[in-house]
Amino acid sequence: MNTLIQQAHHQIDFSNGSIAGKKVLTSAKRLKDMVGIFEDKGSFAIMDTNQIVYSVQAYLPVEEGKEGGLFYGKTTIEPGKVGDEYFMTLGHFHRNMDRAEFYWGIQGKGILLFMDEDRKCRAEEMKPGSLHYIPGKIGHRTINTGSTPLHFGACWPSDAGHNYEEILQNGFPVRVREIDGQPQIISVS
Ligand code: M6P
Ligand code: ZN
16 A cells, blocks of 8 residues: 655744644734733833734634644744833633643743632743643733743643633733843732
8 A cells, every 4th residue: 555645734933933834823912902901001102002012823723612622823922011011912711711731932031920710820931942831720921021022832722712801800910020121020919
């Protein structure tokens, strides 16, 4: 029997994690999509709110919500700050609470914040090659603390879903700011 070797359907660019192929979705969050997320409203008000804070590529090989599949994502957070608070993702819990996720750093540097259901937080440093396991029931947000784009990959179950409400309403109890030129995690509630 002659078995034909086919090309993979998708190709990852290892320099930044971006993926090429069918069914790859792209989206962007601009400052105007993040009203109320950053603390310094005065600085926010004088910024160009059309600027992109982060962009996401996602490859969903099966329908979202279907059990048993996996999704691949790549997020790029631009370098930048609102006042002294670094650009970050919105952050979310999974709608299907107990679903876990892997993140891994590809290029740039940042911080991954984890928050449990009691709002207790911890943080891991993200850098090229760092691998982060996000257990179920843990909210997660990523912050670019560097001066170059932070590119990171993600893989999560196709029935995880996104729950943004809790974090949109109550935020995280910590913020990541630049203080004396260094990123610092500051408690805010
Ligand atoms: C990763 C994954 C995606 C997520 C994206 C942006 O790629 O976790 O599921 O959508 O980061 O994060 P957020 O949805 O919190 O804006
Ligand atoms: Zn997630």
